[in-house]
Amino acid sequence: MSDLATVDRAPARGMITLRGDFTSSKLKRAVKAATGHAVPKPGRIAGDGHKGVAWMSPDELLLMVPYEDVASTVDNIASDMGDTHYLTVDVSDARAVFSITGPDANEVLARLCPVDLHKDSFAIGGFRRTRLAQVAAAFWRHDTGFDLVCFRSVADYAEGVLQRSALARKTGAL
Structure with missing residues (x-):
């Protein structure tokens, strides 16, 4: 998988x-x-x-x-x-940037952020400040996925939770 x-x-x-x-x-x-x-x-x-x-x-x-x-x-x-x-x-x-790309990029963020990421609610060009797991972040949708900005001081944590969320699971559980 x-x-x-x-x-x-x-x-x-x-x-x-x-x-x-x-x-x-x-x-x-x-x-x-x-x-x-x-x-x-x-x-x-x-x-x-x-x-x-x-x-x-x-x-x-x-x-x-x-x-x-x-x-x-x-x-x-x-x-x-x-x-x-x-x-x-x-x-x-003071900022770190991540690119989350691929056909299920919205699923990666949906697991971590309290945001409706359906394309009808959050289309290309949409920008949102919110929480990514336990840290402040902002992201926007583009044609291949999302770019996400967070504080550089929490970048390693953010990268870890994003990478873990990107893993496909048969059960869907984290």
Whole structure:
């Protein structure tokens, strides 16, 4: 019996937390300039995990850019925002990213997260902050599965529970 999905730890990705007023035209322009995408609606990601933007909360976005472009992107946001109130933080090295791919990738996460992962409820481009077993995580659906972000300090634990959940079992029990 083969595994339900493949779980891989991804190389470091550039991630920037941006907090501010989503109605601000300066913030909207800064996000578009940094990622090539508009501010997404709640529970959505625009783009992908390499260059995109995810809605984290009513005043927080997660910008994803190439790792080597983070410092210049933060500087460009500062220039674009001027004296408008905002906050940017480079969180790239504080996060770990996993790719969960394959036809049953949703089953791997469903075993660990209290989220309805049916494609009718959580379609491609869906983004969710939740718990992965006992740790905070966020993930989004793409065409081949999911990408998941968690704190680097719990990455080994997250990788272990993801790998265990990906194992196919005749009984379905963990």
